[in-house]
Every structure is written in structure tokens, then in C-alpha cells.
Amino acid sequence: MRSEFVVPTDLDTATRHPRAAAPGEPVGEHNPVCYGCGSRAPHGLNLRTIAGDGLTVWADMAVTPWMEGGPGVIHGGILSTAFDEVMGAIPKLLGANAVTVHLEIDYGKPVSVGSTVRLHAELLGVQRRKIFTKAVAHLGDPNDSLAIAHAVFVTIKGREHFSDYVENSRAADEYRPHFTP
Numbered sequence: 001m002r003s004e005f006v007v008p009t010d011l012d013t014a015t016r017h018p019r020a021a022a023p024g025e026p027v028g029e030h031n032p033v034c035y036g037c038g039s040r041a042p043h044g045l046n047l048r049t050i051a052g053d054g055l056t057v058w059a060d061m062a063v064t065p066w067m068e069g070g071p072g073v074i075h076g077g078i079l080s081t082a083f084d085e086v087m088g089a090i091p092k093l094l095g096a097n098a099v100t101v102h103l104e105i106d107y108g109k110p111v112s113v114g115s116t117v118r119l120h121a122e123l124l125g126v127q128r129r130k131i132f133t134k135a136v137a138h139l140g141d142p143n144d145s146l147a148i149a150h151a152v153f154v155t156i157k158g159r160e161h162f163s164d165y166v167e168n169s170r171a172a173d174e175y176r177p178h179f180t181p
């Protein structure tokens with residue numbers, strides 16, 4: 001599948017954080033009301049991302065009727081969200097808080113409503129605050145991909161980054177104590 005994503009050659013060393021989720025364990029939600037991973041997000045994807053070996057993660061997503069775009073197939077934006085979410089778990093394996101600055105998707109085949117898609121993401125490299133990732137969506141054979149995604153995440157200081165927005169959160173009452181000086 002065609003992709004023009006470029007990863008720098010002068011990468012930093014990247015290692016798994018000693019307290020990162022062990023392989024086979026859930027990486028955990030970064031916000032309980034997150035549209036992608038939040039267990040309390042009423043209309044969300046509720047994705048449960050699992051740590052893989054090394055700097056990899058995976059998640060399964062059942063493609064349900066509300067996800068429809070073209071007749072009988074998933075909307076590309078939903079798949080894009082799922083990719084963003086799963087690749088967004090890679091910084092957590094590094095012990096970092098990070099947000100997406102760049103996301104691109106190559107859609108290779110339609111994804112049927114009723115199927116269960118596996119999304120498998122890996123770290124491509126780290127350079128300063130930038131974290132480069134790749135993910136593949138497939139139905140069981142990673143070599144037979146439905147779509148491929150690439151993303152760049154940039155590390156942030158969570159408290160500073162979200163302080164102007166936290167009052168808009170559904171969970172503002174829970175967050176507010178962490179943001180009060």
C-alpha cells in the first residue's frame with residue numbers, strides 16, 4: 001500500500017518505560033471520558049488497547065451498524081479515530097504524555113459492517129519530542145491489510161497543555177483538583 005510518510009534517520013534511543021503495561025495487559029485509558037478509549041464515554045468507541053511485545057500495542061474493534069459510511073462498510077473517519085487512539089497508546093509505553101500532530105491513513109480495502117478489525121501499532125522512532133508510529137488494520141493476517149496509518153505524536157506536559165480546556169470536560173469535577181494551583 002502506498003505511503004509517503006517519512007521518518008528521520010537520526011533517531012534517539014527509545015526504551016519501554018519500566019512501569020509501562022506488561023505485554024498482554026491493557027494500556028489503560030488516558031481519560032475516562034475520551035471518545036476513543038474512555039470506559040465512561042457514552043457515544044465512544046470504548047477501545048481497549050493491549051500492550052504487545054516491545055514497543056507495540058493492539059486492539060480489536062467490532063464494526064457495528066452505527067459506524068457505517070458507505071453502504072455496509074465502515075466510515076473512514078471512524079477507522080481513522082481508531083487508528084489515532086491505538087497509535088496514541090505507544091507514547092504511554094514510553095512513559096510519555098503526547099498528542100497527535102500528524103495523522104495519515106491509506107485505505108486499501110472496504111471494511112465490512114459486522115467484521116472485527118484488529119489494529120496493530122508499533123513505534124517507528126523517537127526524535128526529541130516527536131514520536132513516530134505506524135499501524136495496520138487487518139482481519140487476522142497482518143500481511144493482508146485493510147488500511148495502514150502513520151502518525152506523529154508530540155510529548156506535552158498534561159497539566160499545562162489542558163489547563164485552559166479542562167473546565168469543558170465532562171469529567172471537570174474530577175480533573176479540577178489536579179489543575180488547581
Ligand SMILES: CCCCCCCC/C=C\CCCCCCCC(=O)SCCNC(=O)CCNC(=O)[C@H](O)C(C)(C)COP(=O)(O)OP(=O)(O)OC[C@H]1O[C@@H](n2cnc3c(N)ncnc32)[C@H](O)[C@@H]1OP(=O)(O)O
Nearest residue numbers: 030088097098099100101102128129130152154158159178
Ligand atoms: C495531573 C493531571 C493531568 C492530567 C493530564 C491528562 C493526561 C492526558 C495525556 C495525554 C492525552 C492524550 C490524548 C490523546 C487523544 C488521542 C489523540 C488526539 O486526538 S490528540 C488531539 C489532537 N491534537 C492536538 O490537539 C494537538 C494540537 N497541537 C498542539 O497543541 C501543538 O502543536 C503541540 C503542543 C503538540 C506542539 O506545539 P509546541 O509549541 O509545544 O512545539 P513545536 O515546536 O511546535 O513542535 C514540537 C516538535 O513537533 C514537530 N511538529 C509539530 N507539528 C508537526 C506536524 N504536524 N507534523 C510533524 N511534526 C510536527 C515540530 O516540528 C517540533 O519538532 P522538532 O523537535 O523541532 O524537530
